[in-house]
Amino acid sequence: MLNDATGAREYVNRIQAEITEEAHQRRESNPTLAIQEREINQAWTRSAPSAAAVRGDGASPAEVKAHSEHLLGCIDDLSLLSVDAPVGKRKGVRQLKGTVRALTRWYLRYLADQVNAFNHFLVGFLRSAEQRIARLEGDAHAAEIMGEFVDPVLDADHVLGQAVADQLSQCDGPVAVVSCGSGRIVSALVQAGITAHGVDDSVDAINDGVNEGLDLRVAAPSEHLSRIADGSLSGVVLTRFVERRGPVELSTLIDEALRCVTPSGRIVVAVADLSARSGPEAELLRGTGLSPQTWAHLLRKRGCVVEVSALTGSRVTTLVTAQPQ
Amino acid sequence: MSRRPVVHQFIPSLAKRDAVGFHTFALDELLRELGADSTIYTAHINSETKDLARHYRSHVRDPNPDLIVYQASIGSPMADYVLGRPEPLMLNYHNMTPPEFCYGWDATLGAELDLGRRQLARLCRRAFIAVADSDYNARDLTELKLKRVEVIPVLTDDALFPVDEPPTPGSALDGSALDGSALTVLFVGRLAPNKCQHDLLAAMAVVRQRIPGAELVLVGSSSSDRYEQSLREFAAELGIADAVRFEGSVSVSDLGSWYRRADVFVCLSEHEGFCVPILEAMAWGVPVVAFDAAAVPDTVADAGVILDDKSPAVVASAIERVVGDESVRRNLVELGSARAKELRTSVVRPRLRDFFVELLKSGELRR
Numbered sequence: 001m002l003n004d005a006t007g008a009r010e011y012v013n014r015i016q017a018e019i020t021e022e023a024h025q026r027r028e029s030n031p032t033l034a035i036q037e038r039e040i041n042q043a044w045t046r047s048a049p050s051a052a053a054v055r056g057d058g059a060s061p062a063e064v065k066a067h068s069e070h071l072l073g074c075i076d077d078l079s080l081l082s083v084d085a086p087v088g089k090r091k092g093v094r095q096l097k098g099t100v101r102a103l104t105r106w107y108l109r110y111l112a113d114q115v116n117a118f119n120h121f122l123v124g125f126l127r128s129a130e131q132r133i134a135r136l137e138g139d140a141h142a143a144e145i146m147g148e149f150v151d152p153v154l155d156a157d158h159v160l161g162q163a164v165a166d167q168l169s170q171c172d173g174p175v176a177v178v179s180c181g182s183g184r185i186v187s188a189l190v191q192a193g194i195t196a197h198g199v200d201d202s203v204d205a206i207n208d209g210v211n212e213g214l215d216l217r218v219a220a221p222s223e224h225l226s227r228i229a230d231g232s233l234s235g236v237v238l239t240r241f242v243e244r245r246g247p248v249e250l251s252t253l254i255d256e257a258l259r260c261v262t263p264s265g266r267i268v269v270a271v272a273d274l275s276a277r278s279g280p281e282a283e284l285l286r287g288t289g290l291s292p293q294t295w296a297h298l299l300r301k302r303g304c305v306v307e308v309s310a311l312t313g314s315r316v317t318t319l320v321t322a323q324p325q
Numbered sequence: 326m327s328r329r330p331v332v333h334q335f336i337p338s339l340a341k342r343d344a345v346g347f348h349t350f351a352l353d354e355l356l357r358e359l360g361a362d363s364t365i366y367t368a369h370i371n372s373e374t375k376d377l378a379r380h381y382r383s384h385v386r387d388p389n390p391d392l393i394v395y396q397a398s399i400g401s402p403m404a405d406y407v408l409g410r411p412e413p414l415m416l417n418y419h420n421m422t423p424p425e426f427c428y429g430w431d432a433t434l435g436a437e438l439d440l441g442r443r444q445l446a447r448l449c450r451r452a453f454i455a456v457a458d459s460d461y462n463a464r465d466l467t468e469l470k471l472k473r474v475e476v477i478p479v480l481t482d483d484a485l486f487p488v489d490e491p492p493t494p495g496s497a498l499d500g501s502a503l504d505g506s507a508l509t510v511l512f513v514g515r516l517a518p519n520k521c522q523h524d525l526l527a528a529m530a531v532v533r534q535r536i537p538g539a540e541l542v543l544v545g546s547s548s549s550d551r552y553e554q555s556l557r558e559f560a561a562e563l564g565i566a567d568a569v570r571f572e573g574s575v576s577v578s579d580l581g582s583w584y585r586r587a588d589v590f591v592c593l594s595e596h597e598g599f600c601v602p603i604l605e606a607m608a609w610g611v612p613v614v615a616f617d618a619a620a621v622p623d624t625v626a627d628a629g630v631i632l633d634d635k636s637p638a639v640v641a642s643a644i645e646r647v648v649g650d651e652s653v654r655r656n657l658v659e660l661g662s663a664r665a666k667e668l669r670t671s672v673v674r675p676r677l678r679d680f681f682v683e684l685l686k687s688g689e690l691r692r
Contacts, residue, residue: 012627012631015630015646019642019646020634020642023634023642026638033638034638036531036637037527037531040530040563040637043559043562043563044527046562047558047562048523048555049429049551049555106436113429
């Protein structure tokens, strides 16, 4: 069959027809294929310079050339100065003008190419900016859902709960644990005979503690404290704010905590060792949090007497305890 | 005793590995073999060619030739010099990429090609005879009113072809590629808009869904940084960046290795004057799938699958059919091998030799 040219041609033609039919059938049986092809073309249009994307908009190179010639013709028509006036038919002059016209057209085309090059750069720049913004948005969203992956301070161990309870042992009024998570610190305080409640902005985080019967509430931390009357708390415990909150919210939170506690009350900040993060925390958390020294500085600036104590045997390595003056 | 005929070849840009460059060197050798005093002139001399060619500006001081052969493939100020010479002019035409392919990517290259097209019209008015690589190229010249056009394929570099019978190619001889194991799709050619490597990427995005292990290998240097950058961005956007290898220019031995590794050679170019890599693939026993454009069907000549539609689904179907159907693959390899033999230098060179024997002894040359 393949021994002569005719046989080879018939064979190849048949294979070609079968391939085309196969592609047709695939498109029919899989509608997403046609959508994917369209998306691929659109993707190429985004990658190619505007004047070169001859597939995405359906124009062939010949059509692009025709469009370009048409555009140049329009520019010729719009020109205030006709190259044929006033001596258009004079021999020699006409040739010269023809040359001028050719040069003008070449220059216009060159100009159009430069505009295309600029457009390409601009589109590329905007695309890059869009990608960076999208990444930032993604990061912001990641911070919101971080609690699903990481709970660095919140799910505190026994050592931390007991240490916080010790710091607040003199408190005779209620204590609020801000960003309480599943409520282990609240539990430790309650076991130490202290009236305590917790607040967290994640309903999932507090779920286990609520099921254990702890007084845990869902609210934005600053907003929760803002609803508490002046001097009505004996103590405020801050946990995950070290990790998550921006400077404005931190500042507001400290001010609110100071307003809520009695003059003899305490503010306790559980600070993780910033240099000892590992695993998912190191990979997922953005920012470095605040060091104990920074916390102490922020509280002293607000007139507190601050005590920094080291803690061993816990992931939280430092307690910063502040008493308003 | 009559003196030796003097033939000067002019080529805008000369490189040993380039198809037109190799052809020029091979023709130089053939002319010397015929007893002619042959010299190559070029517009760009580099360390690779400084002992093999002379700069065309020095030509004015050299003895007048009996024949000038102009290797036409791009615009060059050299063409204007040649047009001003009084000697008989022969064109060896390898085609020129239409400038509209390049204007959006590289305005300078587009302008050179535009210039080349306009110079070609003048060269056709000035030349008395031409050799074109393919029927497609010959049509260009006859449309420009050049009456005597001979079609003789380009001389190819034997070093790029296997020494003996085609080796066993690729990893998919038993159709196992369709099970998801490695499949290598190869294209060899400069990264250039007219060669449409972006269409190969588009097809690979579809192929990869059915054959996750498929890879695309693009061998060839870049003729446009912007095009290469866009290709890389496109591959990333399609999610196949890890499946596309941009190998750049490779050594002859590495090229042979790629042909040995390839399961299918796919050419989706929209403009080719001849496309020597198609022949190389056929000689290495790699089945060919190509898009029906320019001189490609002339070169393939019923020895490969020619597609009139290169939408990703069609190209993907063609690749899968050629790789997965052992009977089709075997037949295409057989047809390709025969076609490659038809266009080997050992076959083409005698035709070119006969042509020049007649030309050099004709009364049309200046003696």
